[in-house]
Amino acid sequence: MSNDHFETKLVLAGRRPVKSHGYVNPKLVRGSTVLYPSCADRREIGKRRLEQEEIYGLYGSETHFALEAVVSEIEGGTHCQIVSSGLAAITVPLLAFLKSGDHVLIPDSVYGPTRRFCDTVLVRYGVTTTYYDPMVIEPALRALIAPETKVIFAESPGSHSFEVQDVPMLSRVAHAHGAKLFMDNTWGICTFQPFRHGVDVSIQALTKYIGGHSDIVLGAITVATEQDWAWLRTGALDLGQYASPDDCWLALRGARTLNVRLDQQAANALTIARWLADRPEVQRVLHPALPSCPGHEFWKRDFTGACGLFGIVLNPTFDYGAVTAMVDSLRLFGIGASWGGYESLALPTSFTISRSEGTGSFGGEMLRLQIGLEHVNDLIADLEAGLSVLRGQAHITCSSPPCMAGELEDRRGVEQAQ
Numbered sequence: 085m086s087n088d089h090f091e092t093k094l095v096l097a098g099r100r101p102v103k104s105h106g107y108v109n110p111k112l113v114r115g116s117t118v119l120y121p122s123c124a125d126r127r128e129i130g131k132r133r134l135e136q137e138e139i140y141g142l143y144g145s146e147t148h149f150a151l152e153a154v155v156s157e158i159e160g161g162t163h164c165q166i167v168s169s170g171l172a173a174i175t176v177p178l179l180a181f182l183k184s185g186d187h188v189l190i191p192d193s194v195y196g197p198t199r200r201f202c203d204t205v206l207v208r209y210g211v212t213t214t215y216y217d218p219m220v221i222e223p224a225l226r227a228l229i230a231p232e233t234k235v236i237f238a239e240s241p242g243s244h245s246f247e248v249q250d251v252p253m254l255s256r257v258a259h260a261h262g263a264k265l266f267m268d269n270t271w272g273i274c275t276f277q278p279f280r281h282g283v284d285v286s287i288q289a290l291t292k293y294i295g296g297h298s299d300i301v302l303g304a305i306t307v308a309t310e311q312d313w314a315w316l317r318t319g320a321l322d323l324g325q326y327a328s329p330d331d332c333w334l335a336l337r338g339a340r341t342l343n344v345r346l347d348q349q350a351a352n353a354l355t356i357a358r359w360l361a362d363r364p365e366v367q368r369v370l371h372p373a374l375p376s377c378p379g380h381e382f383w384k385r386d387f388t389g390a391c392g393l394f395g396i397v398l399n400p401t402f403d404y405g406a407v408t409a410m411v412d413s414l415r416l417f418g419i420g421a422s423w424g425g426y427e428s429l430a431l432p433t434s435f436t437i438s439r440s441e442g443t444g445s446f447g448g449e450m451l452r453l454q455i456g457l458e459h460v461n462d463l464i465a466d467l468e469a470g471l472s473v474l475r476g477q478a479h480i481t482c483s484s485p486p487c488m489a490g491e492l493e494d495r496r497g498v499e500q501a502q
């Protein structure tokens with residue numbers, strides 16, 4: 085199977101027709117108690133906690149193991165643990181690998197809830213965090229390493245500001261120091277092979293492209309060594325991590341069509357990104373495949389493609405009120421959290437959405453677009469109409485009541501969760 089193309093592997097992975105009574109798809113197995121023929125059998129199997137065997141509901145079932153096999157295949161790792169959400173796929177390995185007194189380096193562009201977890205939970209357990217510039221160069225990163233640094237975290241590109249990181253460099257620095265490199269690889273699903281670029285622990289929010297239909301919340305953590313697996317599996321079980329087999333089954337169904345959805349959404353997104361780059365209302369397009377995106381050179385070097393999520397920076401003429409008026413006017417773009425589903429979404433966002441103080445800005449209001457499977461021309465027509473609404477709002481200034489500090493705080497709170 086190893087010489088098969090990726091598309092073929094996606095069709096074959098995790099399927100064991102003998103186990104599923106000949107049916108094409110793995111069984112949906114629900115359950116807590118597993119019965120054993122004898123006490124001796126139960127004692128024996130209880131010793132194999134780290135293995136993916138049906139021991140007790142919490143340890144997973146055929147359905148979980150099938151999805152874990154699929155995600156391992158996609159990510160290019162050896163072992164995968166399914167957890168309850170994409171956020172749990174971030175927090176579980178941090179808790180599993182770190183202990184009191186350790187230090188972690190997190191990119192300043194990180195997904196807001198990851199930052200909140202470091203600042204509110206890890207800190208209570210004596211783990212300190214330093215936020216680093218996602219575009220950091222090697223000497224500056226080395227200077228941030230302390231004897232206690234045990235994990236460098238990457239999220240590439242950042243899911244709001246889209247900086248593509250130099251992952252091989254992060255890996256070199258981490259490993260020279262004996263630390264691990266974790267990466268939230270949700271954006272890079274299928275187009276970035278984390279373990280080939282030196283990542284130790286790869287994180288996927290399956291809620292996004294593997295689910296693909298905006299109907300589940302699920303996460304996966306993949307590793308590529310037995311030692312990392314022992315840490316991860318033990319940590320996940322000790323934390324009581326579990327995911328519904330129904331959701332795993334839906335994720336398995338989503339995974340079989342992942343490549344065709346992703347290809348189409350990525351193609352639509354690139355067409356729209358290029359169209360937006362020529363619009364006078366747009367100052368900059370933050371799409372990793374375009375030179376205007378920070379870290380584009382790393383995308384060109386390390387990725388084989390893109391997905392359907394990117395951002396734009398509008399001209400400074402337009403304030404937050406104007407951007408929300410534009411988004412409210414769109415017919416085909418929903419206003420909502422998440423991405424990776426089959427439908428398009430638009431969300432006002434900002435450079436500072438979850439950054440450290442004083443880290444600058446792109447100099448204009450930002451919009452994040454998740455491009456779905458609608459016809460690309462319909463999406464462009466919708467955006468064109470939206471941009472004319474935006475132009476009509478150009479005179480509104482930020483001193484009007486809706487943009488007061490309280491509103492700004494609310495906006496940060498809501499947007500960080502996405």
Ligand SMILES: Cc1ncc(COP(=O)(O)O)c(C=O)c1O
Pocket residue numbers: 169170171172195239243268270271289290291301302303422423501502
């Ligand atoms: C980059 C990134 N990682 C992780 C997550 C968390 O995923 P979930 O919503 O499944 O917890 C998100 C959610 O938006 C995300 O954008």
